[in-house]
Amino acid sequence: MTPAPTLQDQEKQLAAAAALRWVRDGMLLGLGTGSTSAQFIIQLGAAVQNGLKVQGTATSLASEALARQLGIPLLEPRRGLRFDLAVDGADELDHQLRLIKGGGGALLREKTLETASDYLLVIADSSKLVPTLGRFPLPLEVVPFTLPWVLDAVAKLGGAPVVRPAVGDPSTPYFTDQRNHIVDCHFGQIADPEQLARQLEQIPGIVEHGLFLGLAKAAIVIQGGQPMVLKPGEAARPASEFTALP
Numbered sequence: 001m002t003p004a005p006t007l008q009d010q011e012k013q014l015a016a017a018a019a020l021r022w023v024r025d026g027m028l029l030g031l032g033t034g035s036t037s038a039q040f041i042i043q044l045g046a047a048v049q050n051g052l053k054v055q056g057t058a059t060s061l062a063s064e065a066l067a068r069q070l071g072i073p074l075l076e077p078r079r080g081l082r083f084d085l086a087v088d089g090a091d092e093l094d095h096q097l098r099l100i101k102g103g104g105g106a107l108l109r110e111k112t113l114e115t116a117s118d119y120l121l122v123i124a125d126s127s128k129l130v131p132t133l134g135r136f137p138l139p140l141e142v143v144p145f146t147l148p149w150v151l152d153a154v155a156k157l158g159g160a161p162v163v164r165p166a167v168g169d170p171s172t173p174y175f176t177d178q179r180n181h182i183v184d185c186h187f188g189q190i191a192d193p194e195q196l197a198r199q200l201e202q203i204p205g206i207v208e209h210g211l212f213l214g215l216a217k218a219a220i221v222i223q224g225g226q227p228m229v230l231k232p233g234e235a236a237r238p239a240s241e242f243t244a245l246p
């Protein structure tokens with residue numbers, strides 16, 4: 001028997017449905033990764049079955065498999081490919097729409113496609129919005145050979161690094177879609193995400209970090225049971241007030 005959806009599942013479905021209202025025929029889409037993005041891909045798949053004409057590229061092998069199974073036309077990476085819209089979840093977001101991502105290990109492909117998108121729309125349940133980033137451990141994607149030195153360097157920055165174990169097997173490390181490892185860092189509250197990002201970008205072996213800064217144009221976050229649109233520096237407004245991308 002399928003378990004009944006939790007309140008959090010329902011919020012994810014609601015945020016995904018609100019995002020889908022702004023998808024138009026002809027759009028090229030970046031498809032995110034994680035449980036919230038999966039809700040969006042499932043609803044997008046249903047819309048495609050009903051005649052919506054879009055194409056997309058997925059940010060992980062898991063999302064690609066889901067999109068393919070639902071009949072969403074997929075585009076291979078190629079030079080010059082840009083997306084009208086990327087829709088993705090986040091592990092945390094603050095009111096400036098700075099994000100922590102990578103809880104599902106997909107940060108590298110996510111940051112790549114979302115940097116190549118004209119518009120990144122974040123979709124999130126109510127638990128994801130925080131006053132200050134850092135409660136969620138910050139993921140880093142790390143080349144396996146470089147791991148010991150990356151751990152030393154991150155420890156020096158105060159990040160209390162932990163190599164992520166494989167799902168269901170704590171004795172082996174997790175591997176990303178690129179066959180790299182993930183290091184989860186515990187910095188505590190991140191007072192200056194931009195400065196931390198610059199410091200991490202100096203460490204050889206870190207392929208990408210999970211701080212997504214200045215990328216998200218808007219977020220749909222469920223607040224009081226309603227999808228609300230957040231934009232940096234603006235008061236939250238009900239998603240129903242917008243007829244197109246906010």
Ligand SMILES: O=C[C@H](O)[C@H](O)[C@H](O)COP(=O)(O)O
Pocket residue numbers: 032033034035036037088089090091100101102103104105106107110
């Ligand atoms: O690597 C995974 C991604 O960054 C996800 O977008 C993030 O972990 C949020 O996932 P979920 O929607 O399952 O909370």
